[in-house]
Amino acid sequence: MEDFCARSGIPAGVSGEQLARLAMIQALKFGVQIYAPCAVVGLDVSDELRPIVELEDGTRIETSAVVAATGARYRRLDIARWAEFEQSGCIRYAATELDLRGYESQPVAVVGGANSAGQAALSLAARGCTVHLVVRSADLEAKMSAYLADRIHAHLQIHVHTRSTLRELQGDDTLAAIVVTSEGECAKLDCRGLFCFIGADPASDWMTGIATDDDGFVLTDSRLPAGTHQAPLPFQTSASRVFAVGDIRSGSTKRVATAVGEGAAAVSAVHTVRAG
Structure with missing residues (x-):
């Protein structure tokens, strides 16, 4: 962020919180009404032209269009000290360059058996890490592409633990080790960083009447x-x-930059539907 700020005309830098506050002030200057803190609990689309957003305190906001960007919550394991x-x-939920920074040549663990977990394991191993890949299923190919599975099996620094479950986290101020069980046997593994890829749950329960995937x-x-719809607009739902x-959308890329771009495109689509 500091490097970006220095290159983009903010040489003193700006924190994420400051940036969010400045964005909020700018929105207020354009007449945006902000409800915070509050929770959205429902969506009434019985009137196709006037969708209504329902807030936790009973407030009903009648709108001409709604853009939902409530995201998804990464799944967490129910383990002490998580x-x-x-x-x-x-504990990390992504394996971007920023997430991997500081773990070079360290022992780490990746939990999950799908492609995202496999890609994270390979990225960490490429940085000299000793990687413990903890998978619940009996074989790696159950949910992972054969190409990734073959690369992982061939990598000397990746140790695959199938039929395994993470049971315990150990360490003082920072993570030092994990305990994994497999078919009744426990193993203590050195671990400085834990990368969790067991999925995410969309914050879409408030979107009553909107089509979703399974x-x-x-x-x-x-x-x-x-x-x-006869010709669906970008990011248009069944209403x-x-x-x-963003992350609430089926098939999204799960990246901040992508979500921001989708938001801008959705606003353009809003203008189109309102004009129609």
């Missing part, structure tokens, strides 16, 4: 059932004046 190590930064992610544009962007 929140403690999460807050200290020892996991609750909101269907948009090309993913909508045939015949929903013509409701749009979804």
